[in-house]
Each structure stands twice: as structure tokens, then as C-alpha cells.
Amino acid sequence: QMAGRSIEAAADALTLHQHVLYHQSKLYPGLEKVLDAISLASKIISGKVRTMGLSGVVGKTGEKNVQGEEVNILDELSNTVMIKRILDSGEVCAVVTEEEEEFATPSTDLPGRRGYVVSIDPLDGSSNIDCNVPIGTIFGIFPRTSAGDGKGTLADCLQPGRNLIGAGYVIYGPSTMMVYASAEGTFGFTLDPSVGDYLLTHRNMMIPNVCKNFSVNEGNTAYFYPGDLALVAWLKEEDKETSRPLGARYVGSLISDFHRNLLYGGLFFYPHDKKSKKTPNGKLRLLYECAPVSYIAKMSGGKGSTGAMDVLDVVPTDIHQRVPIYVGNKDWVERAESFVRGDYV
Numbered sequence: 421q422m423a424g425r426s427i428e429a430a431a432d433a434l435t436l437h438q439h440v441l442y443h444q445s446k447l448y449p450g451l452e453k454v455l456d457a458i459s460l461a462s463k464i465i466s467g468k469v470r471t472m473g474l475s476g477v478v479g480k481t482g483e484k485n486v487q488g489e490e491v492n493i494l495d496e497l498s499n500t501v502m503i504k505r506i507l508d509s510g511e512v513c514a515v516v517t518e519e520e521e522e523f524a525t526p527s528t529d530l531p532g533r534r535g536y537v538v539s540i541d542p543l544d545g546s547s548n549i550d551c552n553v554p555i556g557t558i559f560g561i562f563p564r565t566s567a568g569d570g571k572g573t574l575a576d577c578l579q580p581g582r583n584l585i586g587a588g589y590v591i592y593g594p595s596t597m598m599v600y601a602s603a604e605g606t607f608g609f610t611l612d613p614s615v616g617d618y619l620l621t622h623r624n625m626m627i628p629n630v631c632k633n634f635s636v637n638e639g640n641t642a643y644f645y646p647g648d649l650a651l652v653a654w655l656k657e658e659d660k661e662t663s664r665p666l667g668a669r670y671v672g673s674l675i676s677d678f679h680r681n682l683l684y685g686g687l688f689f690y691p692h693d694k695k696s697k698k699t700p701n702g703k704l705r706l707l708y709e710c711a712p713v714s715y716i717a718k719m720s721g722g723k724g725s726t727g728a729m730d731v732l733d734v735v736p737t738d739i740h741q742r743v744p745i746y747v748g749n750k751d752w753v754e755r756a757e758s759f760v761r762g763d764y765v
């Protein structure tokens with residue numbers, strides 16, 4: 421019977437490709453090819469993630485990336501596969517990736533419209549790779565702003581999250597899932613390994629009204645500013661009216677934490693703190709972490725904030741810029757903002 425049901429699901433369910441084709445390709449020609457490229461690359465990564473212990477892709481390359489962090493073999497492989505597939509789609513003029521200092525541009529020898537810019541964290545949660553905890557890929561898609569079909573420019577890359585036309589993530593968990601948000605809403609597709617494709621399993625995903633959990637690295641509270649300290653203490657207080665205390669859930673893989681909060685309701689935050697002078701704006705990157713998840717949150721009824729403003733309104737001045745982030749249930753993000761401002765609720 422189970423097998424019968426899954427055959428039916430495979431026969432009926434919309435693929436990610438069809439979803440983008442139906443909903444977005446009229447307005448955004450060729451966009452389905454960008455998603456095809458990301459989807460194919462993510463299937464390759466998923467295969468490697470599944471067998472990493474067996475195939476020797478665990479471990480460090482010995483190099484450091486732009487952020488000065490040690491590069492995992494799987495990080496590097498994911499970056500190479502993503503960039504190549506995305507640029508080869510013929511629809512993308514520039515790719516900003518966490519792993520490379522400069523943005524990548526395609527060869528213009530082949531015909532193509534190259535009308536989009538992609539920002540991507542090919543494999544987020546690197547510290548979790550070696551211990552078999554879910555990791556993810558995060559991406560955002562912007563329209564190009566420069567004219568023509570040549571290589572993209574820095575200005576094409578420095579766009580606020582407001583300009584996104586789609587954003588998503590892949591979570592390499594017990595199953596591999598792609599969650600994709602656009603003006604049509606947020607949809608979840610599960611990779612069916614027997615079909616080799618992403619099939620629609622989660623229609624119109626909305627963050628539940630009740631906020632169940634908060635997710636923050638509480639080990640950093642020694643370095644927190646007063647507003648964030650007060651926020652953490654407040655979330656743990658008992659109060660029936662606001663259903664506090666919330667549960668604490670923190671994986672340390674942004675996508676695992678965000679995905680759980682999207683499904684169950686939750687507030688994730690990574691504030692700026694006094695820990696590192698090098699990173700006064702917190703840890704997470706605007707273009708390929710904070711803007712995409714804030715966009716997905718927004719399309720699911722939630723919100724992403726820096727504490728001072730909507731993440732989607734931040735205009736980047738640097739492709740690897742970091743921002744503090746509070747993301748999840750809208751009302752709880754707004755409460756967090758009031759703590760950051762200092763006028764505690």
C-alpha cells in the first residue's frame with residue numbers, strides 16, 4: 421500500500437522545474453534554467469553528502485577561504501559544482517559565493533540572455549560537515565541591473581534583498597529538500613531518490629502563528645549587548661499570555677534552524693556582539709545567508725530584521741558584508757527589535 425501511494429505521489433506531484441515554469445517564467449524568461457542548474461548541482465552535492473564517509477570527501481583541503489576559515493573538501497566541491505552549473509545555464513551574468521573573494525562571471529562565447537545574478541552559500545554549516553549533522557545550500561536570485569547580455573558588474577551584485585525575485589535553500593537532512601520562495605509563496609520539494617527529482621510535497625508554506633522555539637548561540641551571551649541579553653532572558657521567562665518560555669533549539673546550521681522554525685514557528689537570531697572586532701556586524705552574510713532567508717520568511721508570513729531595519733532594505737556595499745539578523749515569526753521579530761532598541765516590551 422505504501423509503495424502504491426508513493427507511485428501515485430510520483431505520478432502527480434509537480435516538479436520544481438514545472439513549478440517555476442508555470443509561475444515565473446512568463447515574467448522572468450529562462451528563470452527555470454537557473455533553478456534547473458541549482459537543482460542539478462544540489463543533487464550532485466546531496467549524493468556526496470550521503471556517502472561522504474565512504475568516498476573520502478570528509479576533511480579539510482588545507483586552504484583558507486575569503487573569511488579566513490578552513491575549507492572542507494565538501495565545501496570546495498559544492499562551490500565548484502554550483503558555480504559551474506549556474507554559469508553554464510546561460511541565464512546568469514554573475515555569481516556571488518561565500519567561498520570566493522570576487523564574484524564569478526560566465527564566458528560569453530555561448531549564446532545566452534544572462535539576465536540574472538545569483539548569490540549562493542554552496543554548503544552552509546561547514547562546522548557540521550564532519551559530524552553528520554544536516555547542512556544546506558542557500559541561494560538568492562536577482563534580476564541583472566546592467567544592460568546587455570555580457571558579464572555582470574559589481575553593481576549587479578550589490579542589490580538589496582528587496583530586489584530578489586526568488587530565493588531558496590536545500591537541506592541535506594534525513595531527506596533532501598528544496599524550499600523555494602517567490603512572489604507566489606513558499607513551496608517545498610522533496611528529492612525522491614527513485615525518481616531523481618524534486619517533487620512538490622509542501623504547498624504554500626506559512627510560519628505557524630505560534631512561535632515555539634528560539635534559536636541562538638547562547639554560548640555567546642558573555643559578549644552580547646544589553647538588548648540581546650535582555651531578549652534572551654525574556655524569552656525564557658514564564659508568561660502564559662505570550663506562551664513563554666519558548667523552547668530552545670540550536671543546531672548551528674542556519675538552514676536546519678531556519679527550516680525547523682519555518683515549520684514549527686520560531687525566532688532565530690545571530691546578533692552582533694562584542695566578541696570580535698573583525699566582525700562587528702555579527703557572523704552571517706547578507707547576500708547569500710541573511711537576505712535569502714529573510715525573503716523566504718517574508719513570503720511565508722514572517723520577517724527578517726537586523727534589529728534596526730528590515731534585512732531586505734539593506735543595500736550592500738561589499739559582496740561579503742555581514743549583518744545582525746533576527747528572523748522568523750513576524751510579531752516575535754518585532755519584539756526582538758524593541759529589545760535591540762532598548763524599549764523593552
Ligand code: AHM
Pocket residue numbers: 489518541543544545546547637672673674675703
Ligand atoms: P558557515 O557559512 O561558515 O558555515 O557559517 C555559518 C553558520 C550558520 O549555518 C550558523 O547559523 C552559524 O554559522 C553558527 O555559528 P556559531 O557556531 O557561531 O553559532
Ligand code: MG
Pocket residue numbers: 518541543544545709
Ligand atoms: Mg555559510
